[in-house]
Amino acid sequence: MKTEAIKVSYRDKTTGQNVSLGTIDAPRFDDVDEAIAYFESQEAGKGQEVTLEYIHTALDIELQRQYRDANRPDRTKTQSATSKFKQLSPEKQLEALRAAGIEV
Numbered sequence: 001m002k003t004e005a006i007k008v009s010y011r012d013k014t015t016g017q018n019v020s021l022g023t024i025d026a027p028r029f030d031d032v033d034e035a036i037a038y039f040e041s042q043e044a045g046k047g048q049e050v051t052l053e054y055i056h057t058a059l060d061i062e063l064q065r066q067y068r069d070a071n072r073p074d075r076t077k078t079q080s081a082t083s084k085f086k087q088l089s090p091e092k093q094l095e096a097l098r099a100a101g102i103e104v
Contacts, residue, residue: 001027001028001029001030001034001038002027002028002030003025003026003027003028004025004026004028005023005024005025005026006023006024006025006026007020007022007023008020008021008022008023008024009021032051035051036048036051039051039054066083066087069083070083070084070087
């Protein structure tokens, strides 16, 4: 298993600035079995359960970001429409362009 140094910081409430706390080493897995084995070593008997919890959390965050970007009232309609378009699969994007009379 490889590791990657990732930055850790926080936003100081008094100054509004990001303050670095340095870096930590985070595991990078080559496949799902390696991830399950890693979490199994951290919490015996719960490797698959913990792996799924992390996957669900990551997916929730990504879906929230996509929805937020597409529906923010402080952005112009063009930006929102572009964000909604980017959420579509490549096939659906091509289908939408063709339906609008734009050949690709």
